[in-house]
Amino acid sequence: MGNVCGGFGLLVSCVGLLGCIGAIGGDGDSDSSGPGSEPAACEASSPPVVLRYLTRREYENTIRDLLAPPETVTDTFAPDERVDGYGANAIQAPSSTQLAMFVDAAEKLAALTVEERLDRFVDCMPADQGCAESFIVAFGRRAFRRPLAADEIASYLADYQAIADEQGESLGFEVVAASMLASPYFLYLGERGALDDPEAHAFDLASRLSYFLWATMPDDALLQAAESGQLGTHAGVVAQVERMMADERTSAMLGVFAREWLAVDELAESSPKHPDEFPEWNAALADAAERETGALMERVVLEGDGRLASLLESREAFVNAPLAAVYGVAAPSGESGWVTLPETERSGLLTRVAFLARTAHASQNSWVLRGKTVRERLLCNSLPPPPPIADDSPINDDSRLEDEACKGCHTLMDPIGTGFDGYDPIGAFVGGEAPGFVSGLEPGAFEGGIEGSALLAGSPEVQACFAKQMFVFANRRSGTEDTCAIGALGEELALSNGSISELIITLATSPEFIGKGAQ
Amino acid sequence: MNPRISRRQWLSAATAAAFGLPFLRNFARADSAAPLRLVIVWSPNDGQWVSQYETPLVNGALPASLPTFLTPLEAFRDRLAVLGNIDNKFEGGHTSIGHALTGIDWVGPNNNDFWAGGISVDQHIAQAVGVQALTMGVTCGAKNGKGRMSYAAAGTPIDPIEDPSAAFATLFADVGTDAAELAAKRARKRSVLDRVAADLQRFQKEVPAEQRPRLEQHLDGVRTLEKQIDSGLLATCDPTAPGVTASGDNANAPETTRAQMRIIAQALGCGATRVATLQLGRAGGSFTPLWPGEGLNIGLHEHELAHAHYLEPDSAAVLADTKALEAWYSTQLAFLLGELDAIPDVDGGTLLDNTLVLHVKELSRNHATNAMTYVAAGGPSAVVGNRFTDFAGRPHNDLLLTLCHKMGVDSESFGDTSVTTGPLVF
Numbered sequence: 001m002g003n004v005c006g007g008f009g010l011l012v013s014c015v016g017l018l019g020c021i022g023a024i025g026g027d028g029d030s031d032s033s034g035p036g037s038e039p040a041a042c043e044a045s046s047p048p049v050v051l052r053y054l055t056r057r058e059y060e061n062t063i064r065d066l067l068a069p070p071e072t073v074t075d076t077f078a079p080d081e082r083v084d085g086y087g088a089n090a091i092q093a094p095s096s097t098q099l100a101m102f103v104d105a106a107e108k109l110a111a112l113t114v115e116e117r118l119d120r121f122v123d124c125m126p127a128d129q130g131c132a133e134s135f136i137v138a139f140g141r142r143a144f145r146r147p148l149a150a151d152e153i154a155s156y157l158a159d160y161q162a163i164a165d166e167q168g169e170s171l172g173f174e175v176v177a178a179s180m181l182a183s184p185y186f187l188y189l190g191e192r193g194a195l196d197d198p199e200a201h202a203f204d205l206a207s208r209l210s211y212f213l214w215a216t217m218p219d220d221a222l223l224q225a226a227e228s229g230q231l232g233t234h235a236g237v238v239a240q241v242e243r244m245m246a247d248e249r250t251s252a253m254l255g256v257f258a259r260e261w262l263a264v265d266e267l268a269e270s271s272p273k274h275p276d277e278f279p280e281w282n283a284a285l286a287d288a289a290e291r292e293t294g295a296l297m298e299r300v301v302l303e304g305d306g307r308l309a310s311l312l313e314s315r316e317a318f319v320n321a322p323l324a325a326v327y328g329v330a331a332p333s334g335e336s337g338w339v340t341l342p343e344t345e346r347s348g349l350l351t352r353v354a355f356l357a358r359t360a361h362a363s364q365n366s367w368v369l370r371g372k373t374v375r376e377r378l379l380c381n382s383l384p385p386p387p388p389i390a391d392d393s394p395i396n397d398d399s400r401l402e403d404e405a406c407k408g409c410h411t412l413m414d415p416i417g418t419g420f421d422g423y424d425p426i427g428a429f430v431g432g433e434a435p436g437f438v439s440g441l442e443p444g445a446f447e448g449g450i451e452g453s454a455l456l457a458g459s460p461e462v463q464a465c466f467a468k469q470m471f472v473f474a475n476r477r478s479g480t481e482d483t484c485a486i487g488a489l490g491e492e493l494a495l496s497n498g499s500i501s502e503l504i505i506t507l508a509t510s511p512e513f514i515g516k517g518a519q
Numbered sequence: 520m521n522p523r524i525s526r527r528q529w530l531s532a533a534t535a536a537a538f539g540l541p542f543l544r545n546f547a548r549a550d551s552a553a554p555l556r557l558v559i560v561w562s563p564n565d566g567q568w569v570s571q572y573e574t575p576l577v578n579g580a581l582p583a584s585l586p587t588f589l590t591p592l593e594a595f596r597d598r599l600a601v602l603g604n605i606d607n608k609f610e611g612g613h614t615s616i617g618h619a620l621t622g623i624d625w626v627g628p629n630n631n632d633f634w635a636g637g638i639s640v641d642q643h644i645a646q647a648v649g650v651q652a653l654t655m656g657v658t659c660g661a662k663n664g665k666g667r668m669s670y671a672a673a674g675t676p677i678d679p680i681e682d683p684s685a686a687f688a689t690l691f692a693d694v695g696t697d698a699a700e701l702a703a704k705r706a707r708k709r710s711v712l713d714r715v716a717a718d719l720q721r722f723q724k725e726v727p728a729e730q731r732p733r734l735e736q737h738l739d740g741v742r743t744l745e746k747q748i749d750s751g752l753l754a755t756c757d758p759t760a761p762g763v764t765a766s767g768d769n770a771n772a773p774e775t776t777r778a779q780m781r782i783i784a785q786a787l788g789c790g791a792t793r794v795a796t797l798q799l800g801r802a803g804g805s806f807t808p809l810w811p812g813e814g815l816n817i818g819l820h821e822h823e824l825a826h827a828h829y830l831e832p833d834s835a836a837v838l839a840d841t842k843a844l845e846a847w848y849s850t851q852l853a854f855l856l857g858e859l860d861a862i863p864d865v866d867g868g869t870l871l872d873n874t875l876v877l878h879v880k881e882l883s884r885n886h887a888t889n890a891m892t893y894v895a896a897g898g899p900s901a902v903v904g905n906r907f908t909d910f911a912g913r914p915h916n917d918l919l920l921t922l923c924h925k926m927g928v929d930s931e932s933f934g935d936t937s938v939t940t941g942p943l944v945f
Contacts, residue, residue, distance in 0.1 A: 076685035078678030093736035179714035192725035
């Protein structure tokens, strides 16, 4: 088989990595670390607000709020393009096949609008005098999340008239609705930064706030806040953000974040298990485990103490009967419910089925995947991709810790993974020795998943990384040009004793997020 | 959901055609010369290599006893040209999928998503012959370079359509619509796309300058859709609805694969396009071939199976599984050839007589990309059948160039010109 690990400069690139740990938010020379001090101002170098189109989930949620269709519409859409694991659609334009899907969906939804949902927008019939203009104004405001300009209303009215004259008023309405639902003003989020128009910036901010905090379109109150100028002041933005954080729609955002943070979204697809060894594993169980990850995030932030450490150490779990069976606890009384997991076996998200199954192969745990995921998602270390030939060795292999060409990277990953060997590839507790070590952390050694979780939960590095993760999620950019802002964010998170909701509020009211809006 | 109708309908349709009844209306307008079509199927890993070298193929006629990976294609032996020892010049391992149809290296440095560096040959040919390429897939995975094969341009991948029902609806939406209604529908679609294009142009001026090129790309896509409104993509034949909705569920992958193949055959038969691709999974593979109904009982993910072979080269069980899986891919290829052979073409032959089908693989041995083996199939204008050709390390780009030439697209090279030497003969 020859050279198992190959030499691709990995040693060099991974040896340098340890030096980077702890430097997530910049050079560490910031003078803003004193209690109560304001964070350093970073906006001078801030890149423009990202331009992106709706993710599948955002599209689905938006259509739900706008039209409440009887069935889902995004099943055939292309998967979202990600930024650091978070669904973003911020780099490429939609491909021609995806554009066709957008147009098809818009046509179908337009028919639904005119046939069954018209009274959500107007109280007239298509043939009534002036009804088309009323519809354009009302539907446009909701679909574009801003009022239409006079010339836009005129253009849409002309489109309507041309079709209405030939094919009747109803089909004229359909063309208007379909055009709006396929329009970039419906599909994209961003900032019309080339316009010198505070009101435009306020409406764009309203959309960004809504898709960050709720993963869906703004409500009337938020649009009203943009229109009235409230979003033009920092205090006004804070007031809206606090209002929104108290709304149950926040849970959708928290669930998406948690799943994408730990890369357990699409768990059923990404993590097949060997059916002979794990007959209980199926798509429904994977979905339940994925749901559990989001539910714990929601529980901790919305009902619990809101601290990052609790995410990593809570033993509360939202389970159904099959998932309860994997955990070895009694099923909840209803179809799903909250249970407390065994004290000697479980801790927070890293000792749960979703994370453990995602970081294992079909029939074996993977030290590499578990260690790599902790490095990348909890410590924000970026590891170089393995050389192509690195695949050709056993899944778990001690020799990679000795081999000169391999050990540079593998000493960073594998010893973390061994600490989680007390769980099998579907996350069932099997016990046994599980010595682990996280190089770069003090103390690095741990025994088993509970100790490992406690080590990470108490680590300032993990806290700083979490701030970065939430920054990337909020702004849907990788943060390479935002090291100052991210550093300050990490410091704030430390000052707030790891409060996730305060972190979210800080982010939503930060200069990087607000862009050209209120300063 | 449309009820599933037996594909054997094609046979009754063929019978109808034999009796001179109007079958595929669009055929009536065509003259008797049938153009060559192209279908490229991609599948992961290196099972062909494992399978092929049990009986090394040598230049000339295929052996009386075919290697395992070819046995499901025995019925089409006279249509097969097996292409051996072709050298894909670009490094990549499980990221080489992006090179397969582009023949060019990655886009620049810091390209962690492995986006390919140029247009893919299917898109190039489709543009040159004036059709829209049909880009299909099964469980192609996340949107990054490991999950995309077709490219409109450097760094601009095309998402494969993974849902047979959606593909069918898009391709054949207007089948059976009467002329007046069709004209009205097209007028509405044109109005929608015109307004979207106008909104895009307006939006472009409002966003910061560095964000405008992406909206220009979006606008190009909208213009492509506009061109399709009146194009052959809106076919007027009588295709069979697939009755399959892709769920991403591993258990349904075989059925979805065949549904996609049937749609490709119908799209070609209806004149909706002349170029199609089918990507079966992502780089490294997407499937766990635990498909008892297919005669496969392999509990490993196919990527793990590929690695199991390196780890245990002497394991008879692993070798048998690898061969069985590759034979399954060939069985699917045979299904596609059968579908094409069941559809009458305008020249009195079958669609297969006028189609070049190419099955490309991701890897040769041990994640290498030299000494690749591919299977080409089709009619006399596409391949010389029942042959194996050892191309002695000729560049993969030469194969892409050959596809252009066979499809009547005149080019001196394709992809990276520095690794193209000239067309292959097969």
